[in-house]
Amino acid sequence: MIRFDSVTMTYHGQSRPALDDVTVEILRGEFVFLVGASGSGKSSFLRLILKEERPTTGQIHVLGQDLRRISTRKVPYFRRNLGVVFQDFRLLPNKNVFDNVAFALRVIGKSRGFIQTAVPETLRLVGLDGKGKRLPHELSGGEQQRVAIARAIVNKPQILLADEPTGNLDPVTSAGIMTLLERINAGGTTVIMATHEAGIVDQMQRRVIELSAGEVVRDERSAGYGISAEAIAVEIEATDAAAAAASVVPTREPGATKGRGRRPARKSAVRKGATAAPAEAPAPAVEPAAATPATPASESAAASTAATAAAAAAAVAAARKSKAPEPDAAKAAATEAAEPDTAKAAATETAESAPAKAAESAPTKAAEIDATPAEAKAAKPSRGRTTKKAPTAKPATAEDVLQDASGFDSASPEIPATGEDADAVVAALRSEETAAAASAPKAKRAAPKVTAEVMRDAPPLYVEPEATDEVTDEAAAITAAATAPVERIPAAGRDDAEPDGPPGRPAPPASAKKSANLTLAERLGLRSPAGPRPGDDDQEVGPVK
Numbered sequence: 001m002i003r004f005d006s007v008t009m010t011y012h013g014q015s016r017p018a019l020d021d022v023t024v025e026i027l028r029g030e031f032v033f034l035v036g037a038s039g040s041g042k043s044s045f046l047r048l049i050l051k052e053e054r055p056t057t058g059q060i061h062v063l064g065q066d067l068r069r070i071s072t073r074k075v076p077y078f079r080r081n082l083g084v085v086f087q088d089f090r091l092l093p094n095k096n097v098f099d100n101v102a103f104a105l106r107v108i109g110k111s112r113g114f115i116q117t118a119v120p121e122t123l124r125l126v127g128l129d130g131k132g133k134r135l136p137h138e139l140s141g142g143e144q145q146r147v148a149i150a151r152a153i154v155n156k157p158q159i160l161l162a163d164e165p166t167g168n169l170d171p172v173t174s175a176g177i178m179t180l181l182e183r184i185n186a187g188g189t190t191v192i193m194a195t196h197e198a199g200i201v202d203q204m205q206r207r208v209i210e211l212s213a214g215e216v217v218r219d220e221r222s223a224g225y226g227i228s229a230e231a232i233a234v235e236i237e238a239t240d241a242a243a244a245a246a247s248v249v250p251t252r253e254p255g256a257t258k259g260r261g262r263r264p265a266r267k268s269a270v271r272k273g274a275t276a277a278p279a280e281a282p283a284p285a286v287e288p289a290a291a292t293p294a295t296p297a298s299e300s301a302a303a304s305t306a307a308t309a310a311a312a313a314a315a316v317a318a319a320r321k322s323k324a325p326e327p328d329a330a331k332a333a334a335t336e337a338a339e340p341d342t343a344k345a346a347a348t349e350t351a352e353s354a355p356a357k358a359a360e361s362a363p364t365k366a367a368e369i370d371a372t373p374a375e376a377k378a379a380k381p382s383r384g385r386t387t388k389k390a391p392t393a394k395p396a397t398a399e400d401v402l403q404d405a406s407g408f409d410s411a412s413p414e415i416p417a418t419g420e421d422a423d424a425v426v427a428a429l430r431s432e433e434t435a436a437a438a439s440a441p442k443a444k445r446a447a448p449k450v451t452a453e454v455m456r457d458a459p460p461l462y463v464e465p466e467a468t469d470e471v472t473d474e475a476a477a478i479t480a481a482a483t484a485p486v487e488r489i490p491a492a493g494r495d496d497a498e499p500d501g502p503p504g505r506p507a508p509p510a511s512a513k514k515s516a517n518l519t520l521a522e523r524l525g526l527r528s529p530a531g532p533r534p535g536d537d538d539q540e541v542g543p544v545k
């Protein structure tokens with residue numbers, strides 16, 4: 001279904017490839033997690049499948065097509081087989097739920113009748129029945145993501161690509177989204193999801209492809225998030241913090257970060273023991289199918305280091321972004337972040353004071369930076385976590401939606417064939433976006449991570465109807481009574497037989513005579529002949545007399 005053959009992709013102007021000699025095959029119906037540290041190439045992998053980027057070398061086949069052979073003009077049509085979901089939902093803020101989902105269908109020229117059937121059906125599938133008239137800002141984050149998922153699947157794509165779909169959601173809501181994706185996958189859709197959520201990956205035990213510095217370093221069936229992904233994330237963040245510190249503290253201990261420049265994370269993973277958990281034996285080299293669970297001690301050390309590095313980097317970055325004088329505490333913490341021994345102290349110091357100082361001088365900028373003090377604290381009990389960019393639930397532009405949901409590439413001169421005038425739709429949406437900018441939802445902070453416990457305890461998103469319940473049983477009894485075959489008593493066998501039936505036919509039974517005086521509702525069993533019973537709905541179903 002999807003095949004990468006020795007794919008290397010280097011972005012324009014970059015020296016290091018985002019993906020480096022990647023060869024993988026994903027089969028129809030698989031559920032695949034793409035994991036790896038920030039910058040390891042997950043989004044680039046998804047963009048290549050979408051043909052938003054093209055490989056520098058190597059070949060990609062999707063749905064049996066060599067992507068090199070799909071012309072720019074045909075790309076929108078190719079993308080109709082793919083649904084895409086993002087971390088920041090990308091809904092049209094001034095369109096209600098129904099129209100957000102319908103929009104992609106309108107643009108690709110689906111009939112009004114199709115839309116009227118497909119949209120409610122899909123909303124029901126994602127658990128949003130009855131919410132079609134709500135605007136995105138009237139929904140919770142989880143509901144907004146379900147709208148985005150509904151939009152991605154309404155055209156029944158064969159492949160669903162999800163880039164950090166739970167990154168903006170709290171753990172319980174995230175678990176609900178995962179049950180939804182699982183169900184979509186169970187329906188036959190191939191799902192590829194990039195994520196940092198160790199809890200989700202560990203709990204679901206699906207195929208895991210792990211990237212590190214653009215290379216596939218692990219490809220396991222039924223796997224967890226894996227120690228190497230965590231170690232890489234921790235190491236990179238620590239390195240980032242050290243690099244940030246280096247840039248603001250020109251004269252410091254020469255040995256403090258010697259040889260610790262940003263480097264291929266795979267090598268870092270091998271060195272994890274020396275960096276994140278000095279008390280532990282070095283972690284094993286990354287081998288396919290050889291992920292070893294982290295010991296609690298190494299986990300906690302890793303988490304502390306991650307928190308430290310993240311908080312320090314945030315403080316320094318905030319100060320640098322604001323062009324304000326760097327807070328001393330931030331400098332010190334960032335320097336210390338490179339030293340595992342002082343990680344904990346630095347985390348506390350940084351989390352409590354440095355970002356606060358930085359925020360004083362640049363409140364808006366500081367809010368944009370990842371790893372706030374609260375997050376740094378939240379990171380403590382969890383496994384080594386990365387510090388992704390602070391997710392922002394930004395509203396989509398018309399082009400985004402067209403491109404993401406229906407395969408319209410705004411860079412492409414071609415607009416897919418439409419039932420409505422796509423140009424007009426886009427123009428109208430642009431003006432709506434301008435008006436909506438003021439009411440756009442505020443940026444959210446990253447949610448706490450999903451743990452395996454939360455995944456286990458998450459209520460299913462779909463509530464299957466109860467097989468039996470009181471109302472159903474009662475209704476069934478009434479229906480059975482109303483439709484039960486009438487007992488026919490042969491006229492010859494009755495003493496009181498009256499010759500009132502047509503010759504050759506049995507006379508109507510006594511019950512039939514009696515029923516002649518009943519109302520329609522009574523005859524159908526919808527109303528008791530003895531009058532309403534206690535608790536009966538007193539609405540009339542038919543003429544009483």
Ligand SMILES: Nc1ncnc2c1ncn2[C@@H]1O[C@H](COP(=O)(O)OP(=O)(O)OP(=O)(O)O)[C@@H](O)[C@H]1O
Pocket residue numbers: 011012014017018036037038039040041042043044045388389
């Ligand atoms: N448009 C771009 N131009 C240049 N370089 C890019 C571009 N997009 C990504 N990169 C670089 O390519 C590498 C891989 O980035 P990518 O976004 O694929 O990583 P990722 O694993 O998805 O990260 P994250 O988890 O933070 O989303 C990074 O080094 C990144 O800086």
